[in-house]
Amino acid sequence: MLKPVALCTLLLFFATLHLQAQIYIAPDGDDGNPGTLQQPYGTFPKAIQESMPGDTIYVRGGVYDLVNTITISAVKSGTEDQLVTITAYNEEVPLLDFSGQSFGSKGISLRANYWHFIGLQIKGAGDNGMEINFGSNNIIERCQFYENRDTGLQLSNGSADNRILNCDSYYNADPPDYGDADGFAPKLTVGSGNYFYGCRAWVNCDDGWDGYLRGADDVTTTLENCWTWGNGYLKDGTDPGPQANGNGFKMGGGDNSNSDLLMHHMVLINSVAFSNKNKGFDQNNNVGSMTLYNCTGYDNLTANYRIQRTLNPGQTLTVKNSASYQGLVQLGSFAVQETNSWLAPFSVTADDFLSLDTSFADAPRQPDGSLPEIELLHLAEDSDLIDGGVDLGYPYFGMAPDLGAFESNYVTAIEPGNIPGDFQLFQNYPNPFNPSTRIAYSLAKAERVTLAVFNALGREVVKLVDNAPQSAGRYTVDWNGRDATGLPVSSGVYFYRLTSARGMSNARMMLLVK
Ligand SMILES: [Ca+2]
Ligand SMILES: [Ca+2]
Ligand SMILES: [Ca+2]
Ligand SMILES: [Ca+2]
Incomplete structure (x- = not known):
């Protein structure tokens, strides 16, 4: 019988020998x-069983009528250098439809590490559409979770350092009580270091994101552009x-x-909450640190922001460069605030925004999976909120x-720049x-x-x-x-950019030829 060390060496040997395979399911x-x-x-369990670190499972488009939970166990983990990828094939749309599942069954149970999901739609599960359970360092990208009978995507049992990128979770609802189904839930026993980028959660019967803890403590979750x-x-x-x-x-x-x-x-950056039945940004008795940078709350019925309970010693609430319109801002006096729209000298009216029409928020994503470019809550050209913030x-x-x-x-063609302290560009x-x-x-330096x-x-x-x-x-x-050849240029918006080895800074100007 092989000793454990010898077995490990043998497994490593085979893992090294293994050529990255392409596995297909339709x-x-x-x-x-x-x-x-x-x-x-024809089935997910077969494809998963055959997979090894570094492999790619291509999922052909079409509807997969599924009843059993798809479980990916820890032994099927990838490695830091060789993730297991499971992805929609080309531009096809695979729909994993669990609507026939009995109530209480989860759609996908990811108990492994280092998996990369891309482009799957997960619908109708009897419980979570997907639960990452004891799973860490996974990437879930461009997936949609909808009409599941509990939270769309939940992270449990110490699941840590997962990245959820450009995913949508919507219309999740848990009958008959309708008290638990959130869009994204890094909650209860969740681990630390999970990161959401570019995700949307709408019309879930409970909350969009829920970080309620039971069994976990002192964990950090970061959301950006959500x-x-x-x-x-x-x-x-x-x-x-x-x-x-x-x-x-x-x-x-x-x-x-x-x-x-x-x-x-919680760290929330460039994130937006609007038209929720209750609060937009809700402390809900959390006593950890909360950092909100460049967030926007609009038209949340109870309050746009409510964070009033005293935090644990050493914890801080920091809210900077954030905006609020048509909703209460209720922050404890302990909040560290700077340049928020509800502070002097700013004033916010409908005229500060290009659009308050929320009907395009669920528009299709761009081809690369990023959020749609819509005008909702973008600033109007003469808003006093433009350039009103501090460098974060x-x-x-x-x-x-x-x-x-x-x-x-107003154009996207020029990369946003930042201004290092050692040079400054003026209007x-x-x-x-x-x-x-x-x-x-x-220039502060030569x-x-x-x-x-x-x-x-x-x-x-x-x-x-x-x-x-x-x-x-x-x-x-x-x-x-005039341009480089000496010819006069036409009316319009132009940008000027100062560049040095230390960085760059951009500003805009307008030429009005009579
Ligand atoms: Ca609830
Ligand atoms: Ca909830
Ligand atoms: Ca204004
Ligand atoms: Ca600016």
């Missing part, structure tokens, strides 16, 4: 097939009752009003970060201008700089300063509204 496949593109498998709205209602618009809590981002809590003082440290270490456009989740960015004057304007910048003008499509028009060595000081440069 709705009309057959497990008697070899699992190739021409002769795919939207949640309309929670607390069913798909048909009815309100099933107060047990359907209807919060957008429920950041924690615990049993008996969190009498155990459990801490769910994230990229921004113009002279300073804007307030709220959407940095004003041109006059602006708008015709035919010429003056641009000023200052360095080579380039100052270039770009059009609204991001194409360079002319270099005003070309990699010139300059000493510390303040400089002004005039632009005569």
Whole structure:
């Protein structure tokens, strides 16, 4: 009999020998097939069983009518260097339909590490659409969870360091009580370090995100560029009752009003909650640290923000560069605040926004899976929230970060820049201008700089300063509204960018040719 060490060595040997395989599964496949593109498998358990670290399971489009939970056990884990990928094939749309499942059964139970899910739709499960259970370092990308009979995607039993990217979770509801089904739930026994990016949760009967703890403490979850709205209602618009809590981002809590003082440290960046039945950003008795940067709350019925209970010693609530419109802001006096729209000198009205039309929020994603570009809650061009914020270490456009989740960015062709402390770019004057304007910048140290003008499509028009060595000081440069060949350019928005080895800074200007 092999000793454990010898067995490990042998397994490692085979793992190293294994060539990365491509495994195919199709709705009309057959497990008697070899699992190739021409002769795919017919079931998920067969494909999973045959997979090894580094392999890719391609899932052909179509409907998979499923009754049994798909369990991926720990022994099927990938490795840090060789994830197991399970992905929609090309642009096809595989729908894993668990609607025939009995109530209480989960759709997918991921108990392994280092799996990468891409492009699957998971519908109708008798409980969670997917539960990551004892699973860490997984990536769930461009998946949709809907009409499941409990939370769409739940993370349990110490599941840590998972990345949930560009996923949607909606219309999840748990009959007959309708008290538990959230969109995304890093809750109860969840582990630390889970990260959500670009995800949307809408019209789940309970909460959009729920971080309520029972059995876990001192965990951190980070959300960036996430939207949640309309929670607390069913798909048909009815309100099933107060047990359907209807919060957008429920950041924690615990049993008996969190009498155990459990801490769910939450970091929310560029995230948006609107039109929820209850609160947009909800403390729910969480006593851990909460950091909200560039968030937007709009039209949440009870409050846009409610974080009032005193935190545990050493914990902080930080809210900066955030915006609120049509909803209460209820923050304890312990909150560390800076440049929020409800603080002086800002004033927020409908005119601050390009659009308050929420009907496009569930629009299809862009081809790369990123959120749709819609105008909802983006700032109008003359809003005082533009450039009203403080530098929090994230990229921004113009002279300073804007307030709220959407940095004003009337073109997308130029990368947002940041302004390091050692150089500064000033707004041109006059602006708008015709035919010429003056641009000023200052350098704290000697360095080579380039100052270039770009059009609204991001194409360079002319270099005003070309990699010139300059000493510390303040400089002004005039632009005569002409391109590199000396021809006058047409009216419109232009951008100027100061670049050095230390970074870059952008600003916008407008040429109005009479
Ligand atoms: Ca509830
Ligand atoms: Ca909940
Ligand atoms: Ca305003
Ligand atoms: Ca800005």
